[in-house]
Amino acid sequence: MSEANHVSPKSPRETLQEVKEKAPINWGVTAVLGLTFLVAIIIVPWYGFVHGYNAWTWTFFGIFLIMNGMGIGSGYHRLWSHRTYDAHPVLKWILAVSGGMSLQNSIIVWCARHRIHHKDVDNNEKDPYSINRGFWFAHIGWMLRDYKSGEIDYSVVPDLQQDPVAAWQHKWYWTLVVVTNVVVPLLLGWLTGDVLGMFLLAGVARLVISHHFTFFINSLAHMWGKQPYTDENTARDQHFLALITYGEGYHNYHHMFQNDYRCGIRWWHLDMNKWFISTCALFGLVKNRKRAPQFKVLRARLSMEFKAARQKLEQASVSATWKEQFDTEYAQFVETVKQWQQLQMERVQQGRQMLADRFESETASLTSRYRELEISLKMQHKRLALLTAQVI
Ligand SMILES: [Zn+2]
Ligand SMILES: [Zn+2]
DSSP: OOGGGGSOOOOHHHHHHHHHSOOOBOHHHHHHHHHHHHIIIIIHHHHHHHTOOOHHHHHHHHHHHHHHHHIIIIIIIIIIITOOSEEOHHHHHHHHHHHHTTOSOOHHHHHHHHHHHHHTTTOTTTOTTOGGGOHHIIIIIHHHBOOGGGOOOGGGOHHHHTOHHHHHHHHTHHHHHHIIIIIHHHHHHHHHTOHHHHIIIIIIIHHHHHHHHHHHHHTGGGTSSBOSSOOSSSOOBOHHHHHHTTTTTBHHHHHHSTTOSOSSOSTTSOOHHHHHHHHHHHTTSEEOOOOOOHHHHHHHHHHHHHHHHHHHHHHSOOOHHHHHHHHHHHHHHHHHHHHHHHHHHHHHHHHHHHHHSOOHHHHHHHHHHHHHHHHHHHHHHHHHHHHHHTOO
16 A cells, blocks of 8 residues: 555545645735725715815716726736627727736736636635635735735736737836826826815725625625536526626626626626626627527526525425326436437538538527427426425
């Protein structure tokens, strides 16, 4: 027996203890996040109470808040981290400036950490903001110290280093931060008659709110909400978080289908980033929006529903007929998935043939067979809901 076999595997508790060992404090980040927070909760209300804020100040506060959120959501996250669509250079510049203004590091650094977050989600040693290290750590703690898990791995962003807009923003990041957060608010304040008011509300308070709303995605969106598509990680879907993050709160869907430009897939889902990207597409600023195949989405949802129904079953007594009906439904689900896999293989086969001679009618028949399978899953979703409703 080799030496290695004698080493017992570390328990999750031991691993957590190890990663928690005090890393050196990052004084720069701590000072900026701490000071801006204190100004926002003490001086901003005091100034409002004593002097009040004029309409211009409130207007720019709102504009900058939305710009920052969308710069991060549509830009940093959906465009650069996940490449869910292609953007015209004009749009890229706008997103790079408005995302950079929100002081969350450069596109390249942000995306490098975010890609690792997806790859090693919930892994305390690798995920830079693993929720398993607690709410505080996932929300903000991970930035206040130089943890090993927060080290930037540039090898995961070679595409972004080649991207001229991302590379420019990385090089000029701090200049961009100072100009947009200090120079612009002061200038606007001077033009509209309240320099300090504009700086405090549209500068500092806006920055702090924008920070914490985004940070909620790493903390709350991994703790609070539903898991309709997967329970293999901690990510959740939550409407309120989606509202304040312009759609990013549909985080369970996003972790399952990260290449989709949408996070909220239903038309009524509060996903402003999705609507913004689609509007830009109308003007030719966006192309190649990627969507997850409908069948895969339905399959994921249904398999979670079967899982939930099974758990419910364990706690309730059901009739033999009910159980039989449930088993039949599940068998049909497995069969539909099998048929879909078969169809996928046929499509690959046909794709090869298509190159040689165009079989357009065949392709049309494939499309209608795909649709049939999707409809079959949708119907099953409804039947399963009715079936589980009978179990109290
Ligand atoms: Zn993501
Ligand atoms: Zn996440």
